[in-house]
Amino acid sequence: MTPLAPADLDDAYTRLCHTMTQLGEVQATIFLARLAVLALARADGADAARRLIDDAASDLAPADNAAQ
Numbered sequence: 001m002t003p004l005a006p007a008d009l010d011d012a013y014t015r016l017c018h019t020m021t022q023l024g025e026v027q028a029t030i031f032l033a034r035l036a037v038l039a040l041a042r043a044d045g046a047d048a049a050r051r052l053i054d055d056a057a058s059d060l061a062p063a064d065n066a067a068q
Helices: 006-023 025-041 046-057
Strands: none
Touching: 006 025, 025 046
């Protein structure tokens, strides 16, 4: 997968934010889940998909009620 140039990443993030604002809070959650599945489906194999998941979760604290 070819990484985006910084300007292209900024443009994509801006479009992401505008889209979520247009959809509203409830639909934005569904949209993000759908976007995640589409991104995983385009990953270059299972290891790359797992790395995407791990990278997205890095620096986030688990919920107090998370299963251990």
